[in-house]
Amino acid sequence: MNFVKPEYDSQPDDSLEKSMSLVASAISDPSRVSILCALMDGRAWTATELSAVAGIAASTTSGHLARLLSNGLVICLTQGRHRYYSLASHHIAGLLENLMGVAMNAHTSPAPSTPLHLRYARTCYDHLAGEVAVKIYTFMLQEKWLESDGTALTPAGKSHFQNMGAVLNPHSRRKSCCPCLDWSQRRFHLGGDAGSALLTLLLQKGWITRTQGYREVNVTESGRIAINRLFSMNLT
Template sequence: MNLSTFTKADDDAWQLEKSLSAVASAIADPSRVSILCALMDGRAWTATELSSSANIAASTASAHLSKLLQNELITCLSQGRYRYYRLAGSHIAHLLETLMGVSMKPSRLPVTRTPAHLRVARTCYDHLAGKVAVRIYDFMLEEGWIEPDGSKLTPAGKLHFQNMGVITNPHTRRKSRCACLDWSERRFHVGGDAGAALLIFFEQKEWLSRVPGYREVIITEAGKKAFSHVFRVDFDW
């Protein structure tokens, strides 16, 4: 390229390509993928916990964490003498969910390899995913709680949330989009601030419980009745 014709747009494009390549490189390692997947439960983990989860040495985990931090895929929080790591935000979780869906895309009819208990219910960073979450999204769409394009809650949806006692954050800076692609079901579940608010509500009502340190979610008997009554979720699967 002639340097005299090198414009700011060319520089911006080059910087974008360089940054994209760096992020792709940061993810392109099985151990780092294991670390990122562990952090998908939305909690903060120590380096020791992550090294055990990824089945690698502590020194190796430290190098991987440095690369993930460098590329802003994770953040580090210091509390006392401990350092905790977590995903940099819901946008990183959404990226990972999308990549999972792409990587498991079959050449023929869909046959998911996701463990059965995770297909039913699991966390997707700070909201619920799996069959239950997909059915809740379908219900909300059918009842007009969500805009047809999945972009946000409708006024009716906001009113239903309010009447149920589901509290959303009116000052959130995250994207309000409700539709989040579920990589095991290949359909949408409720994400964004609405999905995060629902998960908090479900936990408070004890309709479900989270397995510490894992993405697995257990639907309680009371939860099955409530999900069936409120969202018409059929647990006969």
């Protein structure tokens, strides 16, 4: 397996302002936004799959992917004759999530236009987002699983994660945990390594299932019971 490394459009002596404008320009096309949103589920997609979700021709998709790759927004993994695309990092996912929040706030109508199933539960790259995730985060703060600013697990929080079976990475280069602004709920859900560990646990236990090709996740009946028990919730 080989990664295709991005070759940035900007030259080393370019100003920060120009570099920022190039990234913003790469995101500005609706088709490229559709591609990036699809990749927000944290999985790798083929160009054919991305062309279908964006509703554009394969040849057009190739051009869009080249633009995203050159600006460091996606990476490409080659495996044999196949190429798979994914977001370049969780930082890019955070950028997109924040941009979604800004876009939602730009609307004059206060009524949320996000589909109900996505507002309820979805993936945000490698962690859980939506109403369920926001309620879990609120519970963790109230029960002091998290430090007051949400940037670290408390000793009690680490113990609860261990008891649940959520495996934390002690050598992770990313933050152990962090508050991630949920663009549909306008409140925080759990990000960082702890958020990733929680999503992995929920999937492994079969408490949530993914909808193929979408960010939506479904809470199973056993998951509803387990989440209600673990986080003192009342999912119906």
